[in-house]
Amino acid sequence: METTSAWQLQPASSRTRLWLFLLVVVLPVAITVAALAFVANDSGTGQLIANSAWLTNVAIVMGLLVLCLAIHWVIARALRRHHVGLDGAGFEIATTFYTRKLEWSALQLQQARVIDLDEHPECKPMLKTNGTGLPGFRSGWFLLRNRRKALLAMAGGPRVLYLPTTQGYDLMLQPRQPQALLLRLQELAPPHARR
Structure with a gap:
């Protein structure tokens, strides 16, 4: 099968790859961190509950980060299939x-x-x-x-x-x-x- 570079499809630009990273990794993690911070600082939440939930919140953010990075990796690989x-x-x-x-x-x-x-x-x-x-x-x-x-x-x-x-x-x-x-x-x- 012929695959001459002169008429191959243009690859995704670095700008597109940056947008992908921002939308798939940075945005979901930032929203989650902001939501957890808001809940922890809510005046109705007791200090004891906020302190014991800190470790749980870190685990949630780390789990989400791993998931988002995996999704990003799959989509970034797919962008190369062009x-x-x-x-x-x-x-x-x-x-x-x-x-x-x-x-x-x-x-x-x-x-x-x-x-x-x-x-x-x-x-x-x-x-x-x-x-x-x-x-x-x-x-x-x-x-x-x-x-x-x-x-x-x-x-x-x-x-x-x-x-x-x-x-x-x-x-x-x-x-x-x-x-x-x-x-x-x-x-x-x-x-x-x-x-």
């Missing part, structure tokens, strides 16, 4: 928790094009139905503004490869060089799939 592959049988896309292998006959290459989402707002993702959405990163199933279902693998600016399929959904991919991927798809596709 690539496309081509071979004689067809096209494969893997992004976070989603994988699709499509035969050449399932791709509508004659309608595929590189678009700028700022110039084509009807193709912008409107609603996440089953996917991962972080600032600067979208992966999974979304509903577009034109009401079409799409599998997205985007991690950057507005230029994407829009690739309709015969499977009832479209693909919106953000390779490093969208035009290079489109040309390579057209080169590898059998003649009947290019029409």
